[in-house]
Amino acid sequence: MTEPVVRRRSGIRGNEATAGWLFVAPAVLILGLFLVLPIGMALWVSVSGWNGQGSPFAPGVPFVGAQNYADLFLAEGLTRENFMISIRNNLYYVAVAVPAQTLLALALALVVNQRFLKGTSFFRTAFYFPSVTSSVAISVVFLFLFANSGAVNALLAMVGISGPAWFADPRGLLHLVLDGLGLVDVDNPPAALTGGGPFGLSWWEWLAGPSVAMSTIIMLVVWTTSGTFMLIFLAALQDVPVQVEEASLIDGANAWQRLRHVTLPMLKPALFLVITLGLIGTWQVFDQIYVMSQGKPANTTLTPAYLSYRTAFTDFEYGVGAAISFVLFLIIVVMTLVQRWVMRDRDEVRPRRRWWPRRGSTS
Amino acid sequence: MVRAGLRAFVAACLLALAACGDASGPVPQRTGPADLQVLIGSSGAAETKAVTEAAAAWAATSGNAVTVIPAQDLDQQLGQAFAGSSPPDVFYVDAARFADFASVGALEPYADGLPSAGDFYPTLRQAFTYQGRFYCAPKDFATLALQVNEDLWAQAGLTAADVPRDWAQLTAVAERIAAKGITPLVLGDTVERIGAFLVQAGGWLISPDGSRVTADTPENLTALQYVQQLLRTRLARYPSALDTGWAGEAFGRGLAAMTVEGNWIRGALAGDYPGVRYTVHELPTGPAGEGTLSFTTCWGISARTPYRAQAVAFVEAMTAVDQQLAFASAYGVMPSVTTARERYLQAFPADRAFLDGADHAQGPVNAPKMGNVLSDFDTQLQRLAVADPQAILRRLQRNMTVALRD
Known part of the structure; x- marks a missing residue:
């Protein structure tokens, strides 16, 4: 019998594969060592009962399967409650911070992009300044600003408003608004809402909205990140060809029409980038929480990233802490995919609809 | 290519497993002069200075070396040190966190063997007792x-x-x-x-x-x-x-x-x-x-220290009556031993109400x-x-x- 001849591709390009691997080896090694390997280790910790003593890979460390994940979603108890509260807090945080910082950054970029504005470079520097300052330093400054007898409350007092005790106020903004409209009574919430809700948290608690304390952190983050995003928008704006704008001028478009139908569509890739970075950054918020509130008051500034840290390092529940961070990772991936789907290019004619992004497409 | 990547990943994981190695089992003890690492969660410059000086004095007379490290964030630094199998030999343990450490076997239960074990206030002994064992010597306390x-x-x-x-x-x-x-x-x-x-x-x-x-x-x-x-x-x-x-x-x-x-x-x-x-x-x-x-803190000794005997001697020196009175005047804490009571009251008569509280004080939840x-x-x-x-x-x-x- 004769074996089928396996033809090896050879010839002038035969050794290129080896050379290619050789060239990418440093990057692969570094990524593997500092990215893939730690993620794999953390994945193991998230399904183990490691208590933080010695190596998590020592023989005695038990494998507990999905137990840590079940604690977060299924098992009734404080672990699930705290986790769900942190998810709720972060949802509201993202829902407010991402649109706010995107709009503010866009507005700032449009303003400093004006050719008629004097001192443009001064404003660009000024708006970018918060982004290059240490977030810990800014957090501490905000602590002073929003202290009970701080500058913000002093300013409010000048116009006759008695400001809240910002960092000590756990009341949810949505609760306050509903209460203000006379729809519900905060001290005596409707039984229909307090009765039950998903994941052990009542509907009333899900609908709390960001607390007053959380809203100060939102303000801080919007202020610090809008500078960076302004730069991204600015770069995109300067790529908009002058001819296109002139063409629209000749067509008789007014300023708003030019913005809405010419400038904004051309900014779409930048918008996608800004929203993606914003989503990732806001879901991972940690340092501001760690410096300013540590989850207080009444857990209303607890976020999954901070809860993960606290669970692992102060409660020695490393497994649950790692599980939280993987859930957070999944949330971010799903959010980004959803956003990519929402912002897909609808004009493009596709041979076949598919929900996943096409390889190599850069939209 | 995907499969090759996976293989490389698995190989890397196995390598990591082998490298980390096994960290259980009793730690072989070393005799002779020790090099003790002492991690403290200091209340401020006064405490850091007082503890550093006391440690240096003990090191000089006993022939050992002691390094006092003031922690920025004691809980986190201890957590990392334990996870990395390289904990300090002696460290502060807050009574509110004590049971967490004791329950995972991080602490050496040495306090019952101290000559002054019976001299500590009962409320403080109870605060550092887990499952019937008195683990570590109370450093000082407040009420x-x-x-x-x-x-x-x-x-x-x-x-x-x-x-x-x-x-x-x-x-x-x-x-x-x-x-x-x-x-x-x-x-x-x-x-x-x-x-x-x-x-x-x-x-x-x-x-x-x-x-x-x-x-x-x-x-x-x-x-x-x-x-x-x-x-x-x-x-x-x-x-x-x-x-x-x-x-x-x-x-x-x-x-x-x-x-x-x-x-x-x-x-x-x-x-x-x-x-x-x-x-x-x-x-x-x-x-x-x-x-x-x-409210109290103890001198925890790591279960993984190779210098157990030296560490216990260090804690004995730090909890001695004279040393505790020196700490008391340096940074305003109350000595944890009953035999220091009268001398403390002579020095700080206005603190009688605090000190008398020790007789009916409840420590933190010890679970x-x-x-x-x-x-x-x-x-x-x-x-x-x-x-x-x-x-x-x-x-x-x-x-x-x-x-x-x-």
């Missing part, structure tokens, strides 16, 4: 007492004889103060302050041996109802309600006539509000008599995994004025029981 603002007291027409001795007198005197338009009492809104009322009512959250949850009891309910009454009638206010960060700030600014704080309030008032004149008294008694809370549960209890206590005390205690009972079972 809660009642501080009275002399000027506001006089303004309300009260004298030294009016300092409340029990709950009924506290209510009565508070009403007289409130009638003058002064806030009578500012009270911290956590279990670390309100817990004293539980003890005075004869209750506490957990049985003395830390094995059984006793949160949902009639005694605790009595205490919470009493505090709730004070809050509802505005005889007591939480610090946040007075726009302050903690009770000491409200008291120092003269916003309230009384507060319940520990020894640390002396340093805080002297530093921030040197003008305020105040006296310190024992807490009023409740239905079950006297009661206060104690593991309670951090989350107790911070949830704190959250509930912040709403005590409008909440149902029975529901709060039921919730706490449930959460503590679950945490204890795990």
